[in-house]
């Protein structure tokens with residue numbers, strides 16, 4: 401079959417590489433793609449918010465399946481657009497309906513959903529401009545640190561964690577009364593601070609059945625030792641060693657099953673990925689308990705770059721079964737090895753960064769996989785074209801080895817101002833001792 405993958409980052413390169421391995425895939429198109437995805441299929445110039453142009457491309461190229469990488473087209477309703485058109489409704493769109501995508505598009509919606517199904521998450525209340533004074537009173541009843549979240553999508557910047565009550569009140573006012581994050585902060589969720597270790601767990605669901613994909617840990621801050629500004633993600637490790645069988649059973653029982661049942665009960669069309677952003681919190685009995693920090697309705701980036709290389713099963717078969725509602729009939733085989741992914745970024749990232757620097761040394765990388773994120777071909781040269789430029793993933797039975805090899809490979813790839821965190825995975829290694 402012919403497949404169209406939407407997106408252009410490292411996540412999409414990792415997904416494209418897996419799709420291209422499938423004997424079921426005749427032609428793969430990636431829109432808009434990047435020079436890495438061009439090694440797996442054909443890049444196509446399409447805007448992800450122009451569903452009409454995507455539909456035309458699908459018809460012209462006899463596309464049978466669309467895999468949606470980022471959240472924006474899902475939140476904008478791409479699945480519904482295809483489902484509601486008689487000439488397009490047979491196209492298998494892997495990604496939830498607009499209603500399902502609200503799990504990511506609105507924090508308040510996600511919190512209410514979790515509350516309805518007793519899914520463990522931080523206690524919270526939601527406030528608007530009209531209830532600003534109640535919000536201030538609610539803050540006064542809480543202990544620091546104070547967690548304020550813009551309800552809507554705010555380009556990953558809508559969460560503020562503050563130690564000081566006066567500051568928290570001021571920020572609440574900026575968000576509600578001065579539209580600090582525009583429409584996204586017209587409602588603000590104030591929630592209890594959870595202390596623990598964060599990790600991500602990914603689920604593929606057809607709306608009734610599900611497969612739990614490997615866990616991964618993301619490194620969000622720019623600086624070593626988790627310091628400095630937040631980024632899109634500086635590296636990832638899969639699986640997370642402390643997410644052992646007992647922990648993953650709790651994730652399944654307390655989170656995955658009630659989430660999928662809730663979607664089903666509410667008749668929400670959901671054929672796609674669920675990304676559980678979790679906090680592993682110390683439980684009184686000395687074990688770890690998972691709490692949901694957030695839902696996303698797509699795969700993570702750079703988690704995909706460590707999770708997808710570990711999937712041994714045919715991903716296109718899994719997607720077909722997702723569409724057909726027969727995911728229970730598929731098996732999911734996972735490579736036991738660890739994957740360590742390190743992200744190489746442009747000078748200045750995550751603030752304003754340089755573009756157009758010539759990348760060298762890629763041919764020197766032998767035993768690791770290079771995924772392109774923000775690169776561009778320019779007169780037969782590969783140049784930087786984004787903040788996150790390339791990521792390097794190594795698979796190894798030993799986590800220290802996987803990390804070391806990715807670091808060694810990262811050192812071989814160069815451009816002016818190239819940066820990467822040298823401590824990816826070190827916290828996990830320490831915990832394993």
Ligand code: AMP
Nearest residue numbers: 522547559591592593594595677693694
């Ligand atoms: P989110 O956009 O909801 O993922 O939040 C961004 C980041 O803020 C998360 O990755 C966590 O590091 C942190 N965070 C969010 N909610 C909480 C919470 N209730 N307790 C502690 N940290 C949180």
Ligand code: GLY
Nearest residue numbers: 618633700701702
């Ligand atoms: N790595 C976090 C995300 O994709 O949102």
